[in-house]
Amino acid sequence: xxxxxxxxxxPVRVLIVEDDPMVSSFCARLLHMKGFAVKTACNxxxxxxxxxxxxxxxxxxxxxxxxxxxxxxxxELREHYADLDAIMFTAYATVxxxxxxxxxxxxxxLTKPFSVDELERTVRRAVEWRRVRQERQRLSEVVAxxxxxxxxxxxxxxxxxxxxxxxxxxxxxxxxxxxxxxxxPEDHELELLAHRGTPAPTLVGVRVPLRQxxxxxxxxxxHAQLINRREPVAPSHLARLVLRSNDRPVGVLDLIRTPDQxxxxxxxxxxxxxxxxxxxxxxxxxxxYRQLKQQNLETIVALAAAIDARDPYTAGHSLQVMQYxxxxxxxxxxEHDRIEALRYGGLLHDIGKIGVPDxxxxxxxxxxxxxxxxxxxxxxxxxxxxxxxxxxRAVLPIIRYHxxxxxxxxxxxxxxGDQIPLEARIMAIADAYDTMTSDRAYRRxxxxxxxxxxxxxxxxxxxxxxxxxxFIELVQAESHTLRLPQPRAVxxxxxxxxxxxxxxxxxx
Numbered sequence: 286x287x288x289x290x291x292x293x294x295x296p297v298r299v300l301i302v303e304d305d306p307m308v309s310s311f312c313a314r315l316l317h318m319k320g321f322a323v324k325t326a327c328n329x330x331x332x333x334x335x336x337x338x339x340x341x342x343x344x345x346x347x348x349x350x351x352x353x354x355x356x357x358x359x360x361e362l363r364e365h366y367a368d369l370d371a372i373m374f375t376a377y378a379t380v381x382x383x384x385x386x387x388x389x390x391x392x393x394x395l396t397k398p399f400s401v402d403e404l405e406r407t408v409r410r411a412v413e414w415r416r417v418r419q420e421r422q423r424l425s426e427v428v429a430x431x432x433x434x435x436x437x438x439x440x441x442x443x444x445x446x447x448x449x450x451x452x453x454x455x456x457x458x459x460x461x462x463x464x465x466x467x468x469x470p471e472d473h474e475l476e477l478l479a480h481r482g483t484p485a486p487t488l489v490g491v492r493v494p495l496r497q498x499x500x501x502x503x504x505x506x507x508h509a510q511l512i513n514r515r516e517p518v519a520p521s522h523l524a525r526l527v528l529r530s531n532d533r534p535v536g537v538l539d540l541i542r543t544p545d546q547x548x549x550x551x552x553x554x555x556x557x558x559x560x561x562x563x564x565x566x567x568x569x570x571x572x573x574y575r576q577l578k579q580q581n582l583e584t585i586v587a588l589a590a591a592i593d594a595r596d597p598y599t600a601g602h603s604l605q606v607m608q609y610x611x612x613x614x615x616x617x618x619x620e621h622d623r624i625e626a627l628r629y630g631g632l633l634h635d636i637g638k639i640g641v642p643d644x645x646x647x648x649x650x651x652x653x654x655x656x657x658x659x660x661x662x663x664x665x666x667x668x669x670x671x672x673x674x675x676x677x678r679a680v681l682p683i684i685r686y687h688x689x690x691x692x693x694x695x696x697x698x699x700x701x702g703d704q705i706p707l708e709a710r711i712m713a714i715a716d717a718y719d720t721m722t723s724d725r726a727y728r729r730x731x732x733x734x735x736x737x738x739x740x741x742x743x744x745x746x747x748x749x750x751x752x753x754x755x756f757i758e759l760v761q762a763e764s765h766t767l768r769l770p771q772p773r774a775v776x777x778x779x780x781x782x783x784x785x786x787x788x789x790x791x792x793x
Contacts, residue, residue: 296322297412298339302332302346302358308397312345315401316408329353333361341369343411348375348382356382359389367547370411374399443467443478443571445621450564451479458524458553460540464512467536467568468495468504471576475504475537477511478568482541501527501534508537521548524557528565535569581676582628589632592639595646602719605769607631609715612767613756614708622679627708630683634712637667637684661696664688687712692746710749714740714756717748722768733764 299321303309313323324339326332328350344362348355355373362369373386374395383394392411395403447465455463462482466475474492493510496503504527518541528536538561542548549557589603610627619627638646641663645656652660667684671677686700686709693701705713721736731739737757744753760767 296320297343298322298341299324299408300332300335300339300341300344301325302327302329302344302350302355304328304347304350308347312404315404319405321408327351329355329358329361332358336366336369342415343408344369344371345408346371346373348373348377348386356385356389359386359391363390370415372407372411443568443575446567446571447478450567451481454538454540454560455481458540458549458557459542459546460524461543461546462512462539462541464508464539465536465564466508466511467572468534469572470533473497475507475511478536480512504534504537508539512539519544519548522546524549524554526557526561528561528568530565530569535565535572538564582632585629585632588636592635595638595643601769602723603632603635605719605723606634606712606715608767608769609718609756610708610712612763613711613715613752613759616755616759617711617752619707623708626679626683627711629677630680630687630708630712631715633667633671633677633680634684634687634716635663635667636670637663637665639670640666661688664697682706683708683712685709687716689713690747691749695747705749710752714748714752717743718756718760733760737761 297320299316301309301312301316301323303312303325304327309325309327313325316323324335324341326335329346330353332344332346333353344358346355346358353361355375359371359373362371367390370392371390372393372395373383373391374397375382376397386394392414393407395407451463451465454460460482462480464480465478467478468475469492472492473495475495476492477489480489491511493507496507505525508525522542522544524538524540526538527534528538538557540549540557586604590601593602607628608631610631611624614624614627641660645652645659648656664685664687668681671681671684683706685697686705689695689698689700689705689709690713691702691705691710693699718736718740721731721739722733724730737760740748740753740757744750
């Protein structure tokens with residue numbers, strides 16, 4: 286039972302535990318005259334029975350009593366009624382007993398015989414301290430709710446939202462284990478988004494099919510399946526909620542405490558219920574945002590594929606360049622937003638080739654100086670195409686500058702060194718490496734070793750030295766996973782290229 290402080294309209298509730306009828310009656314009559322609501326018990330065992338059915342603000346207990354004495358009662362109060370204050374009194378006071386009583390959580394210690402003023406003053410101090418403590422707790426909960434609200438509404442990125450949700454709930458409720466799952470209605474699946482604590486679950490991100498059954502029991506069972514829970518948990522130590530948004534379930538939040546921890550009380554569950562509604566809205570919004578973002582990415586992938594498809598030798602080029610650039614960005618430690626810019630930049634870096642005539646774009650030999658100028662304009666044309674899309678502003682420097690060189694001999698602006706944005710320097714390496722290792726109408730693809738040698742020759746003049754070193758390490762370690770399938774030209778075109786003379790590779 287929750288033992289929260291009675292309101293100002295109700296009297297403060299005091300339980301007197303004393304085996305001496307005279308002392309018990311004296312304390313009860315005095316406190317009753319002062320406006321307190323009083324009940325009495327003759328020993329600790331009787332007091333615990335009363336506490337199971339009646340809420341109190343304060344317990345006054347004697348030290349020595351039959352069946353259960355004051356120290357044993359204090360231990361029970363600390364374990365089962367941690368928010369309930371107690372005052373100990375005895376005729377056999379010693380420093381050791383006083384120290385032990387205070388160590389067990391007693392607010393104060395009175396020695397018999399005590400005066401009316403001593404009793405009233407000590408009781409009122411205990412009640413005031415309890416009121417201040419509970420006001421602080423309520424203020425803490427208000428602050429926690431504000432923090433929760435700010436946390437859950439500050440991001441639309443699912444991974445960030447989940448990470449912040451788990452951290453905040455772990456800090457606020459101190460569970461032994463916490464898990465969170467998300468319903469994917471379009472796939473009819475339940476995904477484990479996060480798990481912290483024990484027992485060890487299957488990998489985060491694993492999904493199970495949703496069963497089409499009424500009620501929430503099947504949802505709870507599938508969540509338990511995701512986290513490998515086999516042993517039952519006492520209801521007092523389990524807080525499990527279905528997260529709902531727009532009148533439909535969006536996930537499950539599950540917190541567990543161990544038997545040696547206090548159970549979840551009514552205040553915990555109320556705050557969790559408030560959290561659950563905000564978590565549900567946050568996760569649902571994040572899911573919809575991720576879905577929309579994926580659709581946008583798929584649209585851009587299709588656009589990039591359409592551009593690449595103009596030349597059978599460059600089919601899949603943009604997707605492969607994206608793969609290289611994103612991985613190199615991860616290796617050098619770029620933040621999430623900059624990685625995302627590389628992702629979109631890789632897909633869109635050649636979008637300006639829409640404005641290049643087929644006669645130039647598909648020419649199976651070297652371009653004339655005039656044709657080369659038209660080809661080089663694709664970087665500027667690409668920026669103009671994308672400029673009007675606000676969500677892609679961060680991609681513009683990548684598109685414009687991915688053909689600049691460290692020595693300043695690149696285009697379109699002749700930038701050099703650190704004047705070239707880091708993402709554009711990364712893209713230049715990814716673009717050049719894929720071009721070298723792919724078939725072209727005028728030559729066969731280079732081997733990995735040949736392409737790496739070419740990168741090393743251009744290290745510090747055409748490409749950033751540090752990035753080249755990291756990229757070579759990356760390719761040598763991960764080439765089997767980095768390289769996408771390459772259906773870039775039909776066999777007839779391969780055969781045609783095989784009969785062409787070897788030509789020195791141009792500078793990219």
